Amino acid sequence: MSREQLSVGDLLPLLETSDLRQLDEIKGLINEHLNTDRGSMLLNGLVDYFLETNSAQAVHILSSVREPHDKHLFDKMNECMAKAPCRLPTLTLLGHVVRKQPSWIHKIARYPLLLSLLKCLKTDTDVVVLITGVLVLITLLPMIPQAGKQHLYEFFDIFGRLASWNLRNPGHVPEVYLIHLHASVYSLFHRLYGMYPCNFVSYLRSHYSMKENMDTFEEVVKPMLEHVRIHPELVTGTKDHELDPSRWKKFEIHDIVIECAKVSLDPKEASCEEGYASMPEHFCAHLQQRPADCTASPYGDFHSSYGSSSSTHFSTPRQPVVPPLALSSFSGTQPPYRSPTGTRRQNSSCEFNATYGFKDSLWSPSSQCGMATPPSSRGMSPNPEVSQSASHLPTRLYSTPGGKGTPSSSTPAAASPPPSLSDEFLPVSLPCSTASPPCKDGRPLDHTKPILVRQEPVRQELEREFEKTGPETINHRDERGENMPMTLTELSVYMKEQEQLRIEKEREDAAITEELLKLTEEKRDLAGLRGFDSPFFSTTETLTGAQEKPLPSSILGSSIRDPHNMISTPDKAEITASDRGRVSRGPSQEHPWNFRPVFMPIEHPTHSHLHRSPSAPEDEALKYSFCSPSPSKPPPLAYEALFDLALPRAASLFVGRKTSEIVQRVALERIQRGDVSKQVEEGCVEGAVSASPLEVLDRLVQQGGDAHDKVLKRLPLPSKSADWTHFGGSAPLDELHTLRSQLLLLHNQLLYERYKREQHAVRNRRLLRRIINATALEEQNNAMKDQLNLQSVDIMSLRESLQVEQQRYRQLWDDRETVVTRLHSQIRQLQQARDDYYTKNQELQSKLQECQKRIGEMEAELQKANNKVCHTGHLLNQLTAKLSSSESIQQQLSFLNKQLLLLGEAHKLCVQELHQAGPDTSKEVQMLQTSWGKETERLKQNLLLQSQKLDAAQQRVAELETQLAKKEHLIAEQKKFLEDVKAQAKGELQASESRYQAQRRVTLALQTELLQLYSRLETEDSSGTASALPAESATEPRSSPEPSVIVVDGAVKTATKEDGKSPQSPHGNGSTLSPAQPRPSKASSSPANSVNGNRDTPPPVLVEPPPHRPHSPLGPPGPLVPSDTPLTVGSYPSAKSFLGMRARELFRNKSESQCDEDEAPPPRLTGLSQGLKTELCVEPTAKSTSSSTTAQSFTLITSAKETQPDAQRAKNRDTFGSRCPERPRQQPLRIMDYNKSHQEHS
């Protein structure tokens, strides 16, 4: 650890290295070490190192140490404070630390360092140490507001001591220091008054109530009090409340600083005031409200606030115009005299400005009054406030460009501030600022000469004033000085302080200044006589208002002001734009501009030295002049750049143009000025441009020193000596020492002011943020307003349309109403009509019904009538019939009458005849009559009989007819039945037919077979005869016939027997028309039987052929012949005599019998056939055997008959049916039917 510490401690000297990188490394090492190490070794080493070398790097490191080291640091510093030689550097270090505002700085109240600091301030006699300490204390106070209360009276004591020191100068320190001291006391006063007004006032009251302190109060404190307003706390607060920690809690450090500045009437100090932003408004109000006061009030105000100095100050600007340098020496008296000229000038300038569009109207009242332009000075006071207020920040900047920049910039006037003045300020402030009016005037009037000329006068003036004016004037001076620098920047504060210092130095000239004051006051009185009404101590508002008052009061002013007002606004706009542009351009552009003031001081010395080289104030002036520029630079840099953010970008282009113009003008002016102070200017400019503000400050200080040396060298010895003698004859070395210490003080002062500026910067940033917010809100507001307008327009249009719609709606509604009513009425009418119709309809219907009824009745009547008509018609018919009958009857009657007549006549004639004829005729007639009567009777009876018979006959006919119908029906049935039966029979017949056919086929087949056999036999025979055996073949047939002959014989016998019966049959034939047939049929069936029997007995059949044999040779032998045998049989016999005859007979009989259905024929036939056969057979044979054979055959036949009688019966019937035609059968049927019907009939 220790080694490291040591090693780190060794590093300390390296901090002074020029190598940035190495420096950074070392710093890093040290910081790292500090971070890790809690010991105080290194820190102590650093402090020692700083005390030895006054190293800036060490300060930097020390001021940024972290928490645990604060204690060490404070302890170490406390330790160092105890040693007198280290006190100053320690305080310097403390100042650095305090200004750095580390987070732990509030702890200082708990450490003995604070106590030692206070003690030091209370006891130390070294004025440099005191000033440094006081500045540290002032800086420290806002940081420990509540901690400071326990030391409050110590603070007050310090104040009291220093204030009295200032006056009594116990240490007999050079007066140059006293100025510094005074400034610092002034600051302390402000701080204490701002922070603890009640306590402080009570302290002041108690402290200065003592007699020994009265002079101090009169000399020192009272002027100070004149520059503060009544603190509101004095009204509302109490001592205790003041010290309440809670009061401070809501304040930040810079808030406290501003709070303190607020109560200050010192334009420099009060410049930070926010609450006075409203000043301009009051301005206007006052302008219009108090035209009468115009002349007077300004003065009063002016005096009240700044005193005559302001007036003198005002006058100064005009001095240059009025040229004389000589007059400058009487600066104090100048104002009154010059003022009119100045006013005139201003008037002219105002006019000029008016033509230019500037607000110079402010000056019109003064010109009228013929007064020096006090109001203008007054204008300054508010202006700073205004300018400092956030809203006016930009405007203040425009002023320079607004004033065309060139004039302001060119305005070499020591009051370089005008350029930085705000616009509003311009009109007011231009006049008040010594430089601005002249520049404007000068520029247009004479470009070349004025610059230098003016600069000089101003400077001289200032210096003179400084020199001549007393403390009071100094105060005023301060104020004025403050004004000017304030307008420029806060840095001008330094100037003021320097001035104060200077003033303190020049206290010797106090008498002169007092005289001057008196003079000015006299003039003021004059002015007051003219129109001085306003109270001496007017409030800030009144002050501000007063400034404006003169303007309206003057006729010209009013006339001018109007245009000015009219024009002013656009100008402002332009200006703002240009300002912004300049701001945006950045420092580079501003630098040259800002530097002008710098040159001037530099130039200044050259000229001023001529006049005042020996005087010490020159140095101060030099310094002051030197200093002024340097601070002026940073402020614009510091926060003007911020406007870029705050303001809309649209303006940037315009601003750019403006700035370029300004640059050109600046260049021009520079060239113009270049003649005089080219070299210095350039050198300074270049240096300033390249270097940082701090460096510039340092360089300036250095240059100041160099310049001082040069000046010293250049000065003629006498003058030098004079100077030295003037300062008490102190050796030049002493002088150098004082100068150095003064430089140190100045530096301290500078640092203090810088600190203040930073505080302001902080505040400004905050305010700027508010501006941004406000502008944003404003824009939002505007946008909202626009929207509102649009919406209101919309609403209006909508309302209009609504109205239109409503009207239309109303119209439509009315239309509808009318339509509806009309429709209703129509409906009503229609309903009425409908009702009418209904009623009519009902009536008509009732009528209709009535009519219908009537019609019904009528119809009924009609029907009745019709009935009647019909009835009558009928009656008529009847009547006609009756009539006709009656007519006919009448005719008959007439006819009968005629007949009667005729008869009567005839009767008469007859009677006559009778009478004539006599009685004979009568008898005859009687007889005739009787006979006739009888005859008629008989005929009648006959007729009756006949008719009865006829009836009977008719009845009989009817009966017969019914019977006939029955019969016919019966017949039909019978027919149907017959048909049925016929069909049946037909079927049966077909069957039998088929059978028959079959039989025939069989027989045919048999025959063919037979024939075949025969043919074979014959072929065999023929073959036998033909071949070697003809005999055999012949014999064989013969032999074979033999047995057959035997049989045949039998058959023949039977036939013969039957032949005997045959004669009987003819009778039977005749009688046998009757149905008794079956028996004969039996007989007749016998031949069939025989045939059948033949068939049934094949052997005989086989035997039979032989009988044919004999024929076959006779007839042509062939198969065909046998097939026809039945038919051809007969032919053979026919050829023969007897047999043929019989055969023919037989055949005929057979046919007949078949037709007649004889019993006989069949037996005959058979007999015949048999006989034939037998004959045929017998023919060749002998008749001998005939008897026996017949007997045999008969028996045979009979046996045959007996064997199958019944079976044959059916067959017979069949044959009968088949053979006979249907007719014979039907006939008996018919007969029978007839009989039947007949029987039924009968």
Next chain:
Amino acid sequence: MADDPQRNFRSAYYEKVGFRGVEEKKSLEILLKDNPLDVEKLSTFSQRFPLPSMYRIHVWKVLLGILPPHTDSHALVSRYRLEQFEDVSGALTAMRFVHASTPATELYLRMYQLESRQLPRRSELRPPVRSYGIDDEDENFLSISRAMEEIVEDPVDCYWLVRCFVNQFKIKFGDSVPHLPKSLEHFLSQEDAALLAHLKVSGALHSLPYCLWFRRCFAGCLPESSLQRVWDKVISGSCKILVFVAMEILLSYKIMLMGMNDPDGVYNFLSNMPQENTDAIVTKAIDLWHKHCGTPMHSV
């Protein structure tokens, strides 16, 4: 018939279920009760419905004219038929055309020949040879009679049935039989053109056993149980049924036939076709016939 009140009320149900013939039997009985039998009605009935086997012979006899319509004369006529049969058979026996051992069918043939006066002389008599290929009437008669012999027990009836069947067939359908192959082709083209095409291509169409089918009426081709159903239709007056039976045979054995390209093979197969499933064939054939020719209300 349909309006007969005696008709079973379940008849509709029977028909729906498929028991055909339950009602037919009854209606047939009703028909047969008429005294003069209405031959027309009987033939129509037999065309439309299958005959119950118990009445088949009787109906056939009536339809073929063996028995007259009048039932009264049935006994007489049947006696005649018997006598005729006996006569003819006796004659043949006498002529020694036949003897006790002669098969009945030959006897029938001889009798038929005798009755139709075609009986050859004994000397020219030659034993009947079975030969299917030749369109021999004797052979046709023999095969028919063989089939009939199976159906009918009584030889007299059998003879008469064969005789009348052959006669009627000759008389009635003698003209239309030659056209039956054509109509077979026609209907086959409607039913199964592919088979027809195949038959045509293979040339088997012209060598189908037409003789067996159309001359012998499937005698010897179908078993008697199926055959009699076909003959029902033939006897009742339709020869078209033969075509459909033939077609149905072709269709039933289509697969086999499609596999055969040889006409002789086809002929042989069809000549000796398997005897099973013939009932179905016949049923289908009848359905087909009904389908193509309509339900016969009148005899064709």
